[in-house]
Amino acid sequence: MFVRNAWYAGALSGELTTPVGRTLLGQRMVIFRTESGRAAALADRCAHRAAPLSPGVVVGESIRCPYHGYAFGGDGICTSIPGQEKIPAAARVPAVPVVERHGFVWLWMGEAARADESLIPDFSSNEKPGWAGSTLHMHAKSSYLLLVENLLDLSHVAFIHGGTIGSDDTSAKLSLERGPDFVRSIRASTDIPTPPHNIAQGFAPRCDQTKIMHFTPPSTITLEITTTERAGPASKSMHILLHNAMTPETETSCHYFWATTRDFQIDNAGVTAFMHQITTKAFEEDLTILDLQQANIDAAPDLPMVSTTNDAAAVAARRMIDDVLSREQHTVAA
Numbered sequence: 001m002f003v004r005n006a007w008y009a010g011a012l013s014g015e016l017t018t019p020v021g022r023t024l025l026g027q028r029m030v031i032f033r034t035e036s037g038r039a040a041a042l043a044d045r046c047a048h049r050a051a052p053l054s055p056g057v058v059v060g061e062s063i064r065c066p067y068h069g070y071a072f073g074g075d076g077i078c079t080s081i082p083g084q085e086k087i088p089a090a091a092r093v094p095a096v097p098v099v100e101r102h103g104f105v106w107l108w109m110g111e112a113a114r115a116d117e118s119l120i121p122d123f124s125s126n127e128k129p130g131w132a133g134s135t136l137h138m139h140a141k142s143s144y145l146l147l148v149e150n151l152l153d154l155s156h157v158a159f160i161h162g163g164t165i166g167s168d169d170t171s172a173k174l175s176l177e178r179g180p181d182f183v184r185s186i187r188a189s190t191d192i193p194t195p196p197h198n199i200a201q202g203f204a205p206r207c208d209q210t211k212i213m214h215f216t217p218p219s220t221i222t223l224e225i226t227t228t229e230r231a232g233p234a235s236k237s238m239h240i241l242l243h244n245a246m247t248p249e250t251e252t253s254c255h256y257f258w259a260t261t262r263d264f265q266i267d268n269a270g271v272t273a274f275m276h277q278i279t280t281k282a283f284e285e286d287l288t289i290l291d292l293q294q295a296n297i298d299a300a301p302d303l304p305m306v307s308t309t310n311d312a313a314a315v316a317a318r319r320m321i322d323d324v325l326s327r328e329q330h331t332v333a334a
């Protein structure tokens, strides 16, 4: 069961050089860019004989089915049938609202009338002047909820990411803020070993670090990480905004879209490449353990799990998702 009235990342802007076929919230979708540059998303099933549209091609403002050549516009209405003038009214496929923003293609998978662009999460540093970064789409064989938990409980960093972005920050001071539509967790560390990727960039061996995890339901999180070396008055500092969008594929798998962005050395392509490579490696470390965690949960779904202080933000986020879901179910029932 998923929250439907929400914006979900369906693709990265850079992926739409050809149509993308992707299962989102259990529904097979095709996401494509028309020749005028507009992003659109339809059910990935031709209204004619149910062939997938995603292996087809974009022709003008339509996508053309690879099987018999029927074409459908971004609104899902059939625009042409080879060898036939008349187009039946039933020749249409479901379409969902799409907004492209900050390098992400956002899909509204619920009631179209409720799609409100002001609810799209603020990933603006991915495009803003004065910032640089890169994006990636990954696939996780685990529920999006495990990834939400992973990003809200960074006590795992010391263990999973010791060779990449992590160091022993288990002494961090934790604080939690809650609003009607966000959970924010702050993890503040003083005088900890500098993580390997900062050492690789010439940082001193000890640092102070603050990590702010800002969650908005159902499944986006921005991590703000500030790392300052302990090297006297001229200490180097690094400031990163890491945007994460976890879109359910099925109940036990998800798409993971992220953008790592920074406001330092923005013209240095070497730093961009390094940050991309180290972030990819770190997130592969996460997905490896999450896949195993999901397999264990699937093997014994009713066994309990113990929550501790470190889990406060994740528990609050889960509760918020459950509340949104139950409000949505009640509205549907009413």
Ligand SMILES: [Fe+2]
Pocket (backbone or CB within 6 Å): 150, 156, 157, 160, 161, 282, 286
């Ligand atoms: Fe991690």
